[in-house]
Amino acid sequence: QKEVEQDPGPLSVPEGAIVSLNCTYSNSAFQYFMWYRQYSRKGPELLMYTYSSGNKEDGRFTAQVDKSSKYISLFIRDSQPSDSATYLCATNLKTSYDKVIFGPGTSLSVIP
Amino acid sequence: DVKVTQSSRYLVKRTGEKVFLECVQDMDHENMFWYRQDPGLGLRLIYFSYDVKMKEKGDIPEGYSVSREKKERFSLILESASTNQTSMYLCASSLDERYGYTFGSGTRLTVV
Numbered sequence: 001q002k003e004v005e006q007d008p009g010p011l012s013v014p015e016g017a018i019v020s021l022n023c024t025y026s027n028s029a030f031q032y033f034m035w036y037r038q039y040s041r042k043g044p045e046l047l048m049y050t051y052s053s054g055n056k057e058d059g060r061f062t063a064q065v066d067k068s069s070k071y072i073s074l075f076i077r078d079s080q081p082s083d084s085a086t087y088l089c090a091t092n093l094k095t096s097y098d099k100v101i102f103g104p105g106t107s108l109s110v111i112p
Numbered sequence: 113d114v115k116v117t118q119s120s121r122y123l124v125k126r127t128g129e130k131v132f133l134e135c136v137q138d139m140d141h142e143n144m145f146w147y148r149q150d151p152g153l154g155l156r157l158i159y160f161s162y163d164v165k166m167k168e169k170g171d172i173p174e175g176y177s178v179s180r181e182k183k184e185r186f187s188l189i190l191e192s193a194s195t196n197q198t199s200m201y202l203c204a205s206s207l208d209e210r211y212g213y214t215f216g217s218g219t220r221l222t223v224v
Contacts, residue, residue, distance in 0.1 A: 044202070046213065102154055
């Protein structure tokens with residue numbers, strides 16, 4: 001079983017839709033959770049990070065962590081064509097010297 | 113903002129050549145990483161470094177080596193390039209991995 005799993009998509013939605021992107025992970029010791037956005041032919045950029053369970057909001061983006069079910073989500077409200085990218089979830093353990101584990105990414109297209 | 117700069121966006125090399133991929137970060141980060149990214153396989157960690165002259169193997173170090181002579185610079189070396197090393201190579205740095213990485217724009221290497 002992979003440590004972090006994502007549906008690779010592609011996911012296609014109309015402009016203005018609410019998008020839900022999801023990951024599951026296997027190790028209950030993971031404490032820190034991140035979402036990255038990667039545009040085509042670019043490096044990933046950090047969107048948000050959260051610690052432990054709960055929600056975190058940043059503009060149109062909301063990250064949600066449910067540690068009891070080992071499930072993390074990213075919601076995008078009022079999606080825009082500029083949100084079209086691959087979204088990678090990532091996680092690591094408590095200590096700062098544990099390497100980050102990335103999911104394989106979900107490809108999102110927002111159609112005007 | 114932290115900048116991670118990779119010296120080349122696109123490279124074409126011949127089988128058997130020694131290849132150097134350079135990465136420089138400008139925010140005094142201790143931690144630096146090299147990943148390769150391939151369709152369907154996601155991000156795979158090649159090598160990382162937590163300090164000058166220090167290096168640790170990641171998940172797929174075979175055929176690669178690294179050098180970190182200065183804190184800001186982390187080089188990836190392909191000792192004898194092979195066609196199965198054709199990939200997107202991404203360098204990243206971090207102050208504390210719990211809060212995510214900053215990635216460079218990537219180098220797309222083609223070995224012919």
